[in-house]
Amino acid sequence: MMDIDLSGVDPNSWFTIQSANQYGWVAKIQVGPDASVGTVSGRWFRENLLARQSVDGRSLRSQCFTVSYNADLDCFIFDVYGYGHGCGMSQWGAIGYARNGWSYRDILTHYFVGTTLTTY
Structure with missing residues (x-):
């Protein structure tokens, strides 16, 4: 090739x-x-x-x-358009959301729709 x-x-x-x-x-x-x-x-x-x-x-x-x-x-x-492989969480997007006051829960549920955060 x-x-x-x-x-x-x-x-x-x-x-x-x-x-x-x-x-x-x-x-x-x-x-x-x-x-x-x-x-x-x-x-x-x-x-x-x-x-x-x-x-x-x-x-x-x-x-x-x-x-x-x-x-x-x-x-x-x-x-x-964009960065990386196109799935999962955008690191720069997450930083932007955090700087705008989003909690880690808000950010994770935004990127991983339908998931549930839990502790073990």
């Missing part, structure tokens, strides 16, 4: 999101002008492809993203 040669190929066809869930999380993304070149999971794309090419080794911060090519700037624009 990493040996794909896209020289001479229109950059508009380098990345095509094939499927995403209802929240925009990329399930499959096509690399290259057609599926025969390569289709990978959104998770693999996020964790591997771009991280290996970046200067600092960072990848996309979330699997919820869109991608487009900007011909004027000759670059790809990744609009990334």
